[in-house]
Amino acid sequence: MIERADGLRVDDSYYYITIPLHLEYKWAQGHYFETFLKGLKQGKILINQCPSCGRHQIPPINVCGRCHVEMGEWKEVGPRGTVFAFNIVVDPVYDSGIPGMREVPYTVAHIILDGAPDVTIYHELEEQDLSKLKVGMRVEAVFKPEKEREGLLSDIIYFRTVTEPE
Amino acid sequence: MLKLPLKIVNEDPLVLQGKIYLDYAYYVGPIATRFFTDLRDRGKFFGIRCGECGITYMPPRGTCGRCFGKLEEWVEVAPQGTVISHTITYYPSVCHPVKEPIVYAIVKLDGADTGLIHMLGDVEPSEAYSGMRVEAVFKEKREGNILDIKYFKPLR
Amino acid sequence: MKERVAIIGIGQTKQSYLKPEVNAEEMVNEAVRKAIEDARLSMKDIDAVVSGNIEFLEGHYQADCQFADGFGAWMKPGLAIQTGGCTGGSLVVAGTMLAASGLFNKVLVIGWQKMDATPFTGAINTTREPIYDRHLNVGAAAFLAARGIRYMEETGCPEEIASLSRALVSEGASRNPYTHINRRLTAEEVMKSRVIVWPVRFYHLAPTSCGAAALVLANESEAKKAVKKPVWIKDLVVVHRETSVYRGGAVEVSSSPDAVEKAATTLFKRNGIVNPRKEIDVWETYSPSSWYDMFDMERRHIAEKGQAWRLIEKELTRFDREIPWNPSGGVVCSNPIGASGMLRVLQAALQIRGEAGGHQVPKEVRLAQADAYGGTHWSEFFLLSKYLS
Numbered sequence: 157m158i159e160r161a162d163g164l165r166v167d168d169s170y171y172y173i174t175i176p177l178h179l180e181y182k183w184a185q186g187h188y189f190e191t192f193l194k195g196l197k198q199g200k201i202l203i204n205q206c207p208s209c210g211r212h213q214i215p216p217i218n219v220c221g222r223c224h225v226e227m228g229e230w231k232e233v234g235p236r237g238t239v240f241a242f243n244i245v246v247d248p249v250y251d252s253g254i255p256g257m258r259e260v261p262y263t264v265a266h267i268i269l270d271g272a273p274d275v276t277i278y279h280e281l282e283e284q285d286l287s288k289l290k291v292g293m294r295v296e297a298v299f300k301p302e303k304e305r306e307g308l309l310s311d312i313i314y315f316r317t318v319t320e321p322e
Numbered sequence: 323m324l325k326l327p328l329k330i331v332n333e334d335p336l337v338l339q340g341k342i343y344l345d346y347a348y349y350v351g352p353i354a355t356r357f358f359t360d361l362r363d364r365g366k367f368f369g370i371r372c373g374e375c376g377i378t379y380m381p382p383r384g385t386c387g388r389c390f391g392k393l394e395e396w397v398e399v400a401p402q403g404t405v406i407s408h409t410i411t412y413y414p415s416v417c418h419p420v421k422e423p424i425v426y427a428i429v430k431l432d433g434a435d436t437g438l439i440h441m442l443g444d445v446e447p448s449e450a451y452s453g454m455r456v457e458a459v460f461k462e463k464r465e466g467n468i469l470d471i472k473y474f475k476p477l478r
Numbered sequence: 479m480k481e482r483v484a485i486i487g488i489g490q491t492k493q494s495y496l497k498p499e500v501n502a503e504e505m506v507n508e509a510v511r512k513a514i515e516d517a518r519l520s521m522k523d524i525d526a527v528v529s530g531n532i533e534f535l536e537g538h539y540q541a542d543c544q545f546a547d548g549f550g551a552w553m554k555p556g557l558a559i560q561t562g563g564c565t566g567g568s569l570v571v572a573g574t575m576l577a578a579s580g581l582f583n584k585v586l587v588i589g590w591q592k593m594d595a596t597p598f599t600g601a602i603n604t605t606r607e608p609i610y611d612r613h614l615n616v617g618a619a620a621f622l623a624a625r626g627i628r629y630m631e632e633t634g635c636p637e638e639i640a641s642l643s644r645a646l647v648s649e650g651a652s653r654n655p656y657t658h659i660n661r662r663l664t665a666e667e668v669m670k671s672r673v674i675v676w677p678v679r680f681y682h683l684a685p686t687s688c689g690a691a692a693l694v695l696a697n698e699s700e701a702k703k704a705v706k707k708p709v710w711i712k713d714l715v716v717v718h719r720e721t722s723v724y725r726g727g728a729v730e731v732s733s734s735p736d737a738v739e740k741a742a743t744t745l746f747k748r749n750g751i752v753n754p755r756k757e758i759d760v761w762e763t764y765s766p767s768s769w770y771d772m773f774d775m776e777r778r779h780i781a782e783k784g785q786a787w788r789l790i791e792k793e794l795t796r797f798d799r800e801i802p803w804n805p806s807g808g809v810v811c812s813n814p815i816g817a818s819g820m821l822r823v824l825q826a827a828l829q830i831r832g833e834a835g836g837h838q839v840p841k842e843v844r845l846a847q848a849d850a851y852g853g854t855h856w857s858e859f860f861l862l863s864k865y866l867s
């Protein structure tokens with residue numbers, strides 16, 4: 157039995173053939189996603205809201221998935237928010253996009269941004285200590301310095317814990 | 323800290339480029355194990371025959387699709403055969419096994435009833451034709467896969 | 479449905495972490511042969527073939543193109559289906575509809591996955607939206623973990639309950655010779671297994687498995703001629719909503735309406751089932767983690783919201799107790815993904831036949847509920863019955 161770097165275990169006493177699948181893709185983002193990403197470049201979290209049911213969508217798209225009407229209004233939300241759910245990744249993870257192993261540990265979380273109470277943004281938290289993580293804790297987006305921003309989700313480095321008066 | 327392995331390849335409209343790099347490992351199973359081992363160690367081709375349907379399959383397989391019979395009757399087939407069909411690939415691609423132009427061909431080996439897809443070599447692409455008699459040329463150092471056959475060359 | 483449809487043939491391979499002795503087509507062939515033999519038919523009697531798996535987990539796309547011989551599909555009509563974790567359920571839905579349409583008398587349905595080929599986490603992350611959430615790279619476990627944390631916070635359920643639930647299903651699994659992890663486990667042993675994504679531990683999580691399942695479905699007139707007693711597909715419901723974390727999905731602030739709950743509610747209502755806990759004799763559910771058991775029992779109205787963990791605490795969910803919850807061991811014991819949803823239906827059918835073997839529940843099984851759901855959020859719910867009416 158051999159164990160590969162990407163975690164696959166192979167019983168090499170049987171005949172097997174390794175085949176690489178190495179592909180590059182180009183993903184067109186569309187106007188709505190593009191607006192969201194370009195907002196990040198300016199240090200803003202811009203999302204859209206359904207004119208019919210009032211629902212928010214992160215990331216934005218052109219229609220509301222419930223009412224099927226065109227999404228009109230843009231709205232700046234955050235940068236503060238409340239942790240809705242979180243988890244810590246401790247097992248090493250192979251990322252086919254790097255390609256290579258992702259460093260662990262890291263904390264990912266669903267965050268309800270101030271101004272959009274019905275939807276979460278999915279991102280990382282700075283805090284990696286389980287005892288300090290709580291559902292309901294207050295956090296804030298930390299943006300990269302302006303000239304390092306590219307217009308990608310990684311323009312937000314992570315969300316850091318903030319303490320607020322009750 | 324979130325790092326994204328993405329590249330902006332167009333600004334307006336926005337297009338991002340990313341990779342999917344995965345290496346899969348396939349257990350080839352008992353039938354293909356025997357086929358590739360014979361190819362590698364003995365330089366011989368073995369097909370498998372369905373007595374019920376009178377068909378010799380190349381490459382071999384465990385089940386006859388026609389009668390759903392289990393196949394066990396191994397038969398040696400010749401390294402020589404006939405080109406059933408061919409085509410010439412000029413465009414470059416990272417997926418191609420050799421440099422273009424590539425003459426791909428379906429070769430029916432003598433003694434087999436089904437065609438093996440492979441390449442032709444030692445031939446001008448324009449001179450390849452259906453019905454052409456060819457013979458397998460093996461790699462010097464064989465590893466036990468389909469590219470142990472370097473190509474099929476014209477039988478003169 | 480125009481025509482009633484029943485299961486008349488059942489076949490499965492042993493499921494395991496590796497299957498190095500066969501290739502994918504050969505593995506599937508074993509299940510197909512068993513199903514045809516179980517129905518006392520030959521391949522000539524089959525009118526259509528439906529097959530499916532998750533392609534990116536094989537790194538071999540459109541395998542049905544090459545595998546017609548081993549699948550028994552040569553020169554037959556049919557289709558191939560891929561709906562992620564729900565594939566096995568979608569296959570049975572499609573097969574049932576083909577047989578119910580009146581166009582085909584007997585349909586062979588095949589679900590399979592050979593995950594010994596797969597660099598798993600890298601491959602499954604390709605299902606994530608590439609720009610927004612793929613590179614958070616949490617795999618499937620993180621969604622399950624987030625759900626578990628919320629369940630504990632909302633209900634006061636202690637962390638040990640998920641481990642106890644895993645121990646309870648291991649009682650059935652240890653008597654099921656086909657399942658992948660058939661080790662009997664105590665709750666303490668489960669609690670000692672390593673954390674993958676807290677609070678999800680190794681044994682809380684569906685494994686990566688190889689295996690194939692095959693069913694022969696027949697319309698009413700053909701089913702009545704079958705050698706073995708047919709197992710009737712009394713009803714089925716499919717519900718879909720957006721996927722995973724993308725745009726809120728699985729962990730949306732307001733998770734209502736929940737697709738699984740909607741499917742279960744519709745199924746029970748349509749069939750006059752008022753008290754599922756009492757009226758359903760066996761449950762074979764897609765629950766991919768022991769952390770989902772409580773949540774899944776509540777979504778199926780076995781318990782009030784926030785109360786299911788108390789049923790587990792009282793150990794009522796063992797295969798030989800009041801609520802036989804995944805007597806086969808379920809997905810946490812065996813997960814050849816493209817076959818997993820079908821294995822739920824297959825196991826429920828074995829229970830109705832009384833042929834489950836060591837994990838046969840100790841009562842007459844008249845009604846069984848089986849389902850598949852997954853990251854693609856198709857939820858397919860089936861009600862299987864021993865009697866036609």
Ligand SMILES: [Zn+2]
Binds near residue numbers: 208210221222225
């Ligand atoms: Zn709306």
Ligand SMILES: [Zn+2]
Binds near residue numbers: 372374375386387388
């Ligand atoms: Zn035959």
